[in-house]
Amino acid sequence: MRTEKxxxxxxxxxxxxxxxxxxEHLRECSxxxxxxxxxxxxxxxxxxMAVPEELDRRILQYAAAKKRPAVKVWDIAFILRHAAIPAAxxxxxxxxxxxxxxxxxxxxxxxxxxxxxxxxxxxxxxxEVLLLSSRIQNTSAQLSRTAVYNxxxx
Amino acid sequence: xxDIGQEVDDSILxxxxxxxxxxxxxxxxGRYKSLLYSYLNRLxxxxxSRADDLFQQTWIKVVDQxxxxxxRQQFSAWLLRIAHNxxxxxxxxxxxxxxxxxxxxxxxxxPVDLPGSDNEPWRGMHREExxxxxxxxxxxxSPELREVFLLRREDISFREIAGIxxxxxxTVLARMQYALKNLRRSLADWKS
Numbered sequence: 012m013r014t015e016k017x018x019x020x021x022x023x024x025x026x027x028x029x030x031x032x033x034x035e036h037l038r039e040c041s042x043x044x045x046x047x048x049x050x051x052x053x054x055x056x057x058x059x060m061a062v063p064e065e066l067d068r069r070i071l072q073y074a075a076a077k078k079r080p081a082v083k084v085w086d087i088a089f090i091l092r093h094a095a096i097p098a099a100x101x102x103x104x105x106x107x108x109x110x111x112x113x114x115x116x117x118x119x120x121x122x123x124x125x126x127x128x129x130x131x132x133x134x135x136x137x138x139e140v141l142l143l144s145s146r147i148q149n150t151s152a153q154l155s156r157t158a159v160y161n162x163x164x165x
Numbered sequence: 166x167x168d169i170g171q172e173v174d175d176s177i178l179x180x181x182x183x184x185x186x187x188x189x190x191x192x193x194x195g196r197y198k199s200l201l202y203s204y205l206n207r208l209x210x211x212x213x214s215r216a217d218d219l220f221q222q223t224w225i226k227v228v229d230q231x232x233x234x235x236x237r238q239q240f241s242a243w244l245l246r247i248a249h250n251x252x253x254x255x256x257x258x259x260x261x262x263x264x265x266x267x268x269x270x271x272x273x274x275x276p277v278d279l280p281g282s283d284n285e286p287w288r289g290m291h292r293e294e295x296x297x298x299x300x301x302x303x304x305x306x307s308p309e310l311r312e313v314f315l316l317r318r319e320d321i322s323f324r325e326i327a328g329i330x331x332x333x334x335x336t337v338l339a340r341m342q343y344a345l346k347n348l349r350r351s352l353a354d355w356k357s
Contacts, residue, residue: 022338026323045285046345049352052287057318058296059199060206066217067198070224074182074190077228 017043025050175240179231194224197244200319205248207315210304219255223248242325245316249329256308286349286356302351306344313337314344 020036021043037044173192181189201223205216226247234243287295303311309330316326323341327334 018339018342021342022335025338025341026334045349046342048285049287049345049349052295053299053318053348056320057203057207057315060203062198062202062220063217066202066221067194069221070194070228071187071191073225074194074228075187 021046176236179234179236179240183232190228193240197241198224200241201244201248204245204315204319205252207300207303208252208308208312210311215255219248219251222251226251239321239325241319242321242329245319245321246325246329249312252308286352290356298352298355299348301355302348305351306347310340310344310347313340314348317341 016036017040020033023030024033024037024043024047037047175193175196178189178193182193202216202220205219205223206213209216209219223244227244230247234240286298290298303314306314312330313326316329317323321329323334323337327337330337
């Protein structure tokens with residue numbers, strides 16, 4: 012009958028222990044000897060079964076569709092960890108330069124206001140010219156009348 | 166696309182596939198597909214449609230998780246660990262978890278211990294006859310014991326098996342011993 016010692020020695024045998032102590036036990040214990048004999052008999056790899064082609068096709072198709080990018084996750088993490096801040100700073104500088112050197116342009120509503128102001132200015136110049144012109148005409152008429160009166164008096 | 170030779174290491178094939186080389190995955194799949202397919206069919210005791218389903222699920226998971234594969238472990242052990250987890254899920258879903266764990270070391274051992282004999286059942290059997298008898302005998306083992314035995318036949322170390330079954334090496338060794346004792350008994354019955 013197998014004992015606790017049998018269990019312990021068999022465990023050691025299964026783990027690859029081929030010491031004299033085990034060899035001696037196997038010579039004495041036919042139960043353990045039978046198990047080791049069976050174990051070594053079955054050590055060879057079992058016969059393989061053929062995989063149906065349909066399964067091959069489906070799996071290889073899935074693998075091809077799932078093709079991975081060349082960059083691994085840890086590469087992305089590395090880039091984020093070490094290059095994100097310098098990249099953000101460079102982007103800010105570029106944006107600043109673009110705004111600094113951009114030709115000034117007024118928004119459309121400001122242009123409209125400015126155009127209207129100029130128009131008002133032109134209108135007021137016109138009215139002044141008109142007023143001045145009428146004054147000149149009045150003065151000219153007065154001068155003409157004065158000259159006529161002078162001629163009559165003489 | 167790079168051309169890859171037959172002798173290339175599994176780790177290289179995985180890295181190549183992750184770099185976008187499909188041929189590398191085809192080669193890796195070719196190396197292990199029969200191992201996994203045969204293993205699942207034996208583990209599920211000939212339930213072909215379930216084995217097909219788990220085979221497909223395992224490879225899909227492999228493809229999805231290849232980026233997390235740790236190159237220091239054996240690829241076959243990693244592959245079989247995924248298959249094991251999916252098999253446990255299957256047993257759980259169909260309420261057969263208890264069937265998987267039918268064998269427990271806390272329970273009294275089934276009295277299968279036979280005395281030593283000069284007329285062991287396998288002596289005088291041809292290889293084919295032995296494989297047939299063994300196939301029947303393995304089917305009679307509880308899934309947990311069957312798994313240890315089948316993994317061991319695929320050269321998976323006891324340490325790796327312990328990792329797969331999430332138990333100690335001593336538990337795995339004890340299961341292997343129980344499996345051998347049960348097989349011995351079944352072979353004797355088969356012979357008689």
